[in-house]
Amino acid sequence: xxxxxxxxxxxxxxxxxxxxxxxxxxxxxxxxxxxxxxxxxxxxxxxxxxxxxxxxxxxxxxxxxxxxxxxxxxxxxxxxxxxxxxxxxxxx
Amino acid sequence: xxxxxxxxxxxxxxxxxxxxxxxxxxxxxxxxxxxxxxxxxxxxxxxxxxxxxxxxxxxxxxxxxxxxxxxxxxxxxxxxxxxxxxxxxxxxxxxxxxxxxxxxxxxxxxxxxxxxxxxxxxxxxxxxxxxxxxxxxxxxxxxxxxxxxxxxxxxxxxxxxxxxxxxxxxxxxxxxxxxxxxxxxxxxxxxxxxxxxxxxxxxxxxxxxxxxxxxxxxxxxxxxxxxxxxxxxxxxxxxxxxxxxxxxxxxxxxxxxxxxxxxxxx
Numbered sequence: 279x280x281x282x283x284x285x286x287x288x289x290x291x292x293x294x295x296x297x298x299x300x301x302x303x304x305x306x307x308x309x310x311x312x313x314x315x316x317x318x319x320x321x322x323x324x325x326x327x328x329x330x331x332x333x334x335x336x337x338x339x340x341x342x343x344x345x346x347x348x349x350x351x352x353x354x355x356x357x358x359x360x361x362x363x364x365x366x367x368x369x370x
Numbered sequence: 371x372x373x374x375x376x377x378x379x380x381x382x383x384x385x386x387x388x389x390x391x392x393x394x395x396x397x398x399x400x401x402x403x404x405x406x407x408x409x410x411x412x413x414x415x416x417x418x419x420x421x422x423x424x425x426x427x428x429x430x431x432x433x434x435x436x437x438x439x440x441x442x443x444x445x446x447x448x449x450x451x452x453x454x455x456x457x458x459x460x461x462x463x464x465x466x467x468x469x470x471x472x473x474x475x476x477x478x479x480x481x482x483x484x485x486x487x488x489x490x491x492x493x494x495x496x497x498x499x500x501x502x503x504x505x506x507x508x509x510x511x512x513x514x515x516x517x518x519x520x521x522x523x524x525x526x527x528x529x530x531x532x533x534x535x536x537x538x539x540x541x542x543x544x545x546x547x548x549x550x551x552x553x554x555x556x557x558x559x560x561x562x563x564x565x566x567x568x569x570x571x572x573x574x575x576x577x578x579x580x581x582x583x584x585x586x587x588x589x590x591x592x593x594x595x596x597x598x599x600x601x602x603x604x605x606x607x608x609x610x611x612x613x614x615x616x617x618x619x620x621x622x623x624x625x626x627x628x629x630x631x632x633x634x635x636x
Contacts (some may be wrong), residue, residue: 299427300425300487301499303498303499304499304500304501315451318386319385320385322388322392324391325396333411334418335495335504335506335540336501336533337532338532338533339532339542339548340548340550341548341549346503366448
């Protein structure tokens with residue numbers, strides 16, 4: 279029953295993340311993504327969301343040296359940091 | 371004292387397998403996106419454009435509802451201010467039409483009567499909603515837009531098309547941080563060339579010799595036979611000991627508030 283409820287919550291979180299990608303500033307996607315990374319186990323959808331952000335909005339701008347997958351790389355770094363932090367926290 | 375158990379620091383095998391599998395899938399898409407960016411962008415653009423349009427329509431609806439709850443006094447004051455501003459603009463515009471007509475006739479007489487092909491496009495996403503400081507418009511290769519086309523609002527140039535797909539295009543703004551653009555500053559009838567460096571949010575910085583005497587209010591244009599307004603000088607920073615002056619420019623058009631843009635096809 280608990281697993282079922284968690285699956286519904288995860289589906290709602292995915293839907294929210296998808297809505298944020300299209301309709302909200304990117305920092306909100308990242309804030310909610312990090313929160314979901316802490317709440318759910320192995321929240322890979324966050325990486326997918328960052329990848330989608332890059333595909334939809336990126337342009338080769340000189341500030342990033344023309345690299346167009348900045349959000350995705352940042353999301354991987356955040357994912358690794360949060361998952362390793364979770365392993366070291368008593369709460370989990 | 372109690373300590374966190376060591377075994378808790380070991381990542382599970384299942385998690386690692388899932389992570390590696392996911393990374394492989396994303397890497398596949400990444401390689402796909404780098405080699406064939408148009409295919410992925412075009413496919414996503416077709417899906418995303420109606421979603422953005424729906425979001426904009428919903429946002430507009432919410433703003434209309436919110437407008438009903440505004441204070442009457444504030445609205446009256448705003449209307450008065452807007453009326454005054456409109457009168458000023460009307461006076462300027464009446465003279466502008468004459469000047470524009472004269473300019474076109476002069477170019478015609480000198481054999482440089484080159485008419486521009488412009489494509490109107492609706493803004494789907496603009497900063498701060500779009501990361502990378504870009505604007506997404508609802509016109510793409512189907513409408514004749516190509517990479518490098520200038521993007522304007524009236525006679526003010528804002529950026530260039532950076533990425534184009536079938537139904538949408540991504541516009542890179544000149545004001546994006548670190549973007550360098552060749553500009554001309556009109557100073558006492560003399561065109562002073564310079565290089566504007568984007569600072570984000572419609573702001574630019576340009577360094578010039580102090581002897582140029584650049585002043586607040588000077589007009590900055592994009593060089594060419596049909597010069598377009600680029601920005602205005604809003605501040606100048608110079609010291610007695612320095613031989614250079616830094617001029618701070620601002621684009622008069624706020625890109626984040628625009629509903630439509632024009633693309634000048636090359």
